Amino acid sequence: MTTTAPTSVNDAFAAAIELLESARTATVLCHVQPDADTIGSGLAIALVLRRRGVSVQVAFASPRELPESMNELPGRDLLAAPDDVRGVVDLVVTVDAGSRGRLGTLADRIDAADACLVIDHHRSNTHFGTLNIVDADAESTTAVIVRLLDAWNVPVDADLAHCLFAGLVTDTGSFRWVRPGSHLLAERLLATGIDGAAIARKLLDNHPFGWLPMLGSVLGSATLVPEAVGGRGLVYAAILRGDSAGLRSEEIESVIDIVRTTSEAEIAAVFKQQSGDEWTVSLRSKTAVDVAAVASRLDGGGHRNAAGYTAHGTKADVVDALIDALG
Numbered sequence: 001m002t003t004t005a006p007t008s009v010n011d012a013f014a015a016a017i018e019l020l021e022s023a024r025t026a027t028v029l030c031h032v033q034p035d036a037d038t039i040g041s042g043l044a045i046a047l048v049l050r051r052r053g054v055s056v057q058v059a060f061a062s063p064r065e066l067p068e069s070m071n072e073l074p075g076r077d078l079l080a081a082p083d084d085v086r087g088v089v090d091l092v093v094t095v096d097a098g099s100r101g102r103l104g105t106l107a108d109r110i111d112a113a114d115a116c117l118v119i120d121h122h123r124s125n126t127h128f129g130t131l132n133i134v135d136a137d138a139e140s141t142t143a144v145i146v147r148l149l150d151a152w153n154v155p156v157d158a159d160l161a162h163c164l165f166a167g168l169v170t171d172t173g174s175f176r177w178v179r180p181g182s183h184l185l186a187e188r189l190l191a192t193g194i195d196g197a198a199i200a201r202k203l204l205d206n207h208p209f210g211w212l213p214m215l216g217s218v219l220g221s222a223t224l225v226p227e228a229v230g231g232r233g234l235v236y237a238a239i240l241r242g243d244s245a246g247l248r249s250e251e252i253e254s255v256i257d258i259v260r261t262t263s264e265a266e267i268a269a270v271f272k273q274q275s276g277d278e279w280t281v282s283l284r285s286k287t288a289v290d291v292a293a294v295a296s297r298l299d300g301g302g303h304r305n306a307a308g309y310t311a312h313g314t315k316a317d318v319v320d321a322l323i324d325a326l327g
């Protein structure tokens with residue numbers, strides 16, 4: 001595989017469209033522990049390809065099931081279980097994945113394809129495709145996809161808008177982290193007739209009762225370390241396996257959004273126990289610290305103000321390792 005380095009964003013879109021138009025078979029890969037941005041982006045691209053007669057599958061390596069909050073997204077019938085993802089296709093498209101590692105066991109599908117188109121908005125993206133469209137200023141990967149569809153003259157109908165809005169509303173924190181143009185994009189998607197309130201409620205505001213006692217226990221043991229990060233402060237909480245028994249990823253992923261509001265801390269972290277000594281960690285910063293850089297030092301990645309990584313050890317070990325990495 002050779003890597004093409006287009007000179008401008010428009011050239012990159014033109015090259016991407018050429019790849020998408022010449023593929024007869026394609027696989028769209030979303031990142032592990034998928035969120036609504038990766039699934040919304042993947043399903044939107046796959047719906048467009050299917051309409052053009054391309055034989056296309058969408059997949060993520062783990063967990064086995066699509067998060068329940070995403071089970072009404074149009075195009076979900078295009079999802080294939082990891083074992084059923086074809087070995088050889090003309091084109092692999094990855095969406096919202098900053099590195100090969102984020103594709104889990106499906107990363108090898110890239111090597112067997114003629115070309116790999118990477119579409120993403122993570123500053124830490126490693127440009128692992130043969131063609132890489134990475135806009136670190138974009139609110140969501142779905143926002144990058146809208147621009148690609150516009151360049152491709154593909155009209156955005158209600159089904160596509162539903163998928164694209166899902167990524168936009170979640171990655172902007174319900175339109176809190178926005179920039180000029182974000183609301184215009186939302187308006188354009190809503191004008192297709194989608195029910196934005198219902199989509200947002202299903203994705204963000206819909207938890208079983210067991211969420212409340214879980215929050216009580218996890219937030220009740222949150223810890224503030226005012227002296228961390230040169231006195232800027234760290235707040236953290238840990239979700240042990242026992243805390244989250246019977247709950248979905250949606251409940252677990254909601255915790256960081258509460259912890260991060262602590263005014264005494266520049267940095268917030270949530271340690272999510274996966275098994276005995278394995279933890280996935282969510283990091284957030286307010287303004288001063290680039291947590292993507294911190295996460296990169298710990299073999300993860302992400303955005304300036306939202307990043308993550310995987311850690312191993314006891315709770316005390318992984319907390320100490322983070323405090324060290326924060327300096």
Ligand code: 5GP
Binds near residue numbers: 099
């Ligand atoms: P979250 O805390 O919501 O899981 O992730 C925050 C951001 O960091 C997301 O953009 C996500 O893609 C990225 N991220 C989370 N975990 C990892 C990781 O292990 N590796 C990399 N490269 N990025 C991650």
Ligand code: MN
Binds near residue numbers: 037141
């Ligand atoms: Mn995203």
